[in-house]
Amino acid sequence: MKPTNYCTSESPSFVMGIDLGGTSVKLGLLRGEELVARDQISTAHCDEPSDVFRRAREFSVAALHRHGATFDALESVGLAMAGVIDEATATLMETANLHAWHGIGFHQELARVFQKPVAVINDANAAALGESSFGEHRTDSLSFLTLGTGIGGGIIVAGRAINGSHGCGGEIGHVTIEHGPDARQCGCGRAGHLEAYAGAAGIVKTALEQLEATDQPSSLGAVDELTPEIISAAAECGDAIAMETVRRTGVHLGRAIAMLAHIADPAVVLLGGAVNFGGNQTRTGRAFLRTIRSEMVRLSLVQTGETLKIDFATLGNDAGMLGAAQHARQLTHQADPSCSNE
Numbered sequence: 088m089k090p091t092n093y094c095t096s097e098s099p100s101f102v103m104g105i106d107l108g109g110t111s112v113k114l115g116l117l118r119g120e121e122l123v124a125r126d127q128i129s130t131a132h133c134d135e136p137s138d139v140f141r142r143a144r145e146f147s148v149a150a151l152h153r154h155g156a157t158f159d160a161l162e163s164v165g166l167a168m169a170g171v172i173d174e175a176t177a178t179l180m181e182t183a184n185l186h187a188w189h190g191i192g193f194h195q196e197l198a199r200v201f202q203k204p205v206a207v208i209n210d211a212n213a214a215a216l217g218e219s220s221f222g223e224h225r226t227d228s229l230s231f232l233t234l235g236t237g238i239g240g241g242i243i244v245a246g247r248a249i250n251g252s253h254g255c256g257g258e259i260g261h262v263t264i265e266h267g268p269d270a271r272q273c274g275c276g277r278a279g280h281l282e283a284y285a286g287a288a289g290i291v292k293t294a295l296e297q298l299e300a301t302d303q304p305s306s307l308g309a310v311d312e313l314t315p316e317i318i319s320a321a322a323e324c325g326d327a328i329a330m331e332t333v334r335r336t337g338v339h340l341g342r343a344i345a346m347l348a349h350i351a352d353p354a355v356v357l358l359g360g361a362v363n364f365g366g367n368q369t370r371t372g373r374a375f376l377r378t379i380r381s382e383m384v385r386l387s388l389v390q391t392g393e394t395l396k397i398d399f400a401t402l403g404n405d406a407g408m409l410g411a412a413q414h415a416r417q418l419t420h421q422a423d424p425s426c427s428n429e
C-alpha cells in the first residue's frame with residue numbers, strides 16, 4: 088500500500104512542523120518530503136506559547152532565506168503537542184506536562200503569530216502520521232504506540248490520523264486487557280488498562296511481583312530502584328526474571344494490538360518511545376517483538392493477524408515534528424480544491 092500523495096503539479100512548497108514537548112520544542116522546515124532545516128529550543132526560556140511561536144517564526148524566516156525563499160513560500164504550519172486536543176477549537180483539554188498552558192487556544196495563537204493556515208494535532212497522532220508518511224514502513228494504514236512512562240497511540244486510516252469525537256481516538260494505552268478484582272489500577276483511575284502493565288511503572292511492577300513470589304536468584308533483587316532499562320540490560324544478560332518480565336510485557340501488548348487489529352485492521356503496527364528493550368539491535372528487543380506478534384496472532388482472525396506487520400518505529404524523536412508538518416499540509420490541501428490527492 089502506498090502512502091497518500093499530495094499536490095505535485097507545482098514545485099514543492101514549504102511547510103513547517105513544530106513538536107511542543109515538556110522541555111524542548113523541535114522545529115522542522117520541509118520542502119516537499121525533504122526536511123531542509125531543523126532546530127530545537129528549550130521551553131525553559133519561554134513563558135508563553137507566543138514566545139515559542141515567535142521563535143519558531145524567526146527560525147522559519149531564516150531557514151527559508153537560506154533556501155532562497157521568502158516567508159510567502161511557507162504554505163502552512165503544523166503543531167504537535169501532548170494531551171487531549173479539542174479539534175473544533177484546537178484547545179488543549181488535558182495534558183501531562185504543560186499545565187501552565189492548559190486551556191489556551193493554541194490554534195488561534197499560532198495563526199496570530201504566523202498569519203498562515205495552521206493545524207494542531209496530538210503528539211502521538213503526529214508521530215503516527217510522521218511514521219506513515221516518512222518512516223521506513225510507509226503506508227496509509229498504520230497504528231503507532233509510544234512506550235514510555237505512559238502509552239500513547241495514534242491510528243492512521245487512509246493516510247489520516249483519527250482524532251475521534253472527543254480527541255481520544257487512538258488512546259490505545261487505555262484499552263482494558265485485564266479484568267477481575269486483581270486488575271491493576273491505571274494512572275487514569277480505571278483498572279486493567281494496558282498502560283498499567285506495559286507503561287514504565289507497570290513493567291517494573293511486573294518484575295517486583297515476580298521477585299516477591301519466588302526465591303529464584305536475580306540480579307534485579309539487588310537494585311534499589313528498578314527501571315525498564317535495568318530490566319532490559321538484565322534480560323540481555325540472561326536473567327530469568329528480567330526475561331520473563333519482558334515476555335509478560337509483550338503478551339500484554341499483543342493482547343491490545345489484537346484488539347486494535349480487529350478495529351482498524353492496520354497493515355503495520357509500529358512501536359516507538361524509549362521503552363523498546365533495545366529494539367531490533369538486541370536479542371531482548373527481538374524476543375519482545377516475537378512475543379507481541381505471537382500473542383496477537385493467537386488472538387486474531389487469520390486474515391488480520393497473519394499479515395499484520397509489527398516492528399519498531401524508525402524516525403525516533405523526529406516523528407512528531409514531521410507528522411505535524413504533514414498534518415498541516417493535509418488540511419491545507421483539503422481546503423484547496425485545486426489540489427488532488429491522486
Ligand SMILES: [Zn+2]
Pocket residue numbers: 260261273274275276277280282
Ligand atoms: Zn487508563
